[in-house]
Amino acid sequence: MLAxxxxxxxxxxxxxxxxxxxxxxxxxxxxxxxxxxxxxIVVVSVFxxxxxxxxxxxxxxxxxxxxxDADLLRRAGVDAVYQPSVAVMYPPGSSTRVHVGGVGxxxxxxxxxxxxxxxxxxxxxxxxxxxxxxxYFGQKDAQQVAVVKRLALDLDVPVEIxxxxxxxxxDGLALSSRNAYLSAEERVAAACLSSAxxxxxSAYANGERSPxxxxxxxxxxxxxxxxxxxxxxxxxxxxxxxxxxxxxxLAVRIGATRLxxxxxxxxxxxx
Numbered sequence: 001m002l003a004x005x006x007x008x009x010x011x012x013x014x015x016x017x018x019x020x021x022x023x024x025x026x027x028x029x030x031x032x033x034x035x036x037x038x039x040x041i042v043v044v045s046v047f048x049x050x051x052x053x054x055x056x057x058x059x060x061x062x063x064x065x066x067x068x069d070a071d072l073l074r075r076a077g078v079d080a081v082y083q084p085s086v087a088v089m090y091p092p093g094s095s096t097r098v099h100v101g102g103v104g105x106x107x108x109x110x111x112x113x114x115x116x117x118x119x120x121x122x123x124x125x126x127x128x129x130x131x132x133x134x135x136y137f138g139q140k141d142a143q144q145v146a147v148v149k150r151l152a153l154d155l156d157v158p159v160e161i162x163x164x165x166x167x168x169x170x171d172g173l174a175l176s177s178r179n180a181y182l183s184a185e186e187r188v189a190a191a192c193l194s195s196a197x198x199x200x201x202s203a204y205a206n207g208e209r210s211p212x213x214x215x216x217x218x219x220x221x222x223x224x225x226x227x228x229x230x231x232x233x234x235x236x237x238x239x240x241x242x243x244x245x246x247x248x249x250l251a252v253r254i255g256a257t258r259l260x261x262x263x264x265x266x267x268x269x270x271x
Contacts, residue, residue, distance in 0.1 A: 017132035023063035023177035027167040052118025196221035204265035
């Protein structure tokens with residue numbers, strides 16, 4: 001991968017990287033399109049990263065469909081797919097981990113200890129392997145984006161972090177590979193996340209600025225759904241991920257499936 005990247009760079013071509021864990025959907029494809037508009041070369045990495053999954057999480061059953069992914073990537077016209085094995089990424093004796101403090105500590109960082117260390121470590125390794133000019137991430141994983149931006153800034157990594165908007169189903173549900181876990185009944189129930197965000201955005205547009213009142217508005221809608229169990233619902237600053245702020249962030253279990261979503265309340269909710 002690195003040899004190919006340096007060959008392209010020697011030819012004066014700029015490189016965009018779209019990191020993924022596979023099980024590709026329209027959200028990933030929108031990031032690839034974004035990268036294609038801004039770079040001569042587009043690389044997509046496909047790697048289900050074991051060290052960002054905690055004990056008891058879904059690493060073993062995380063959706064994998066390599067044949068479908070390969071077909072989608074061919075049709076999207078990517079220039080290279082980087083698909084390393086776990087043994088290549090973490091050979092025997094591998095022990096270094098990258099910790100991003102501050103923004104990586106609350107919310108997802110607290111709910112999933114070690115998760116962002118796994119993310120920061122694998123992103124650092126992908127940047128080293130591909131040496132991209134730009135890397136593309138989705139707004140759905142807003143705290144992950146903030147962690148990666150902090151990583152690049154603090155470690156002087158010469159990669160521009162580009163963020164694509166959340167892609168949603170017609171009923172507002174954010175696209176996620178984990179949506180495949182939902183039963184038909186759970187899929188209907190999962191729309192409560194986006195409807196809660198839409199209600200909070202409406203309250204914000206009508207002048208509400210109290211983080212606590214906005215948080216309660218989120219929770220009222222989520223708790224009205226019998227299949228939903230709220231892990232957190234907060235309104236935070238998009239850089240620190242601590243209140244106060246205007247970014248509503250959610251983590252909700254629908255049955256056994258954990259879903260996250262977010263929305264900047266200062267903007268009208270789409271749809």
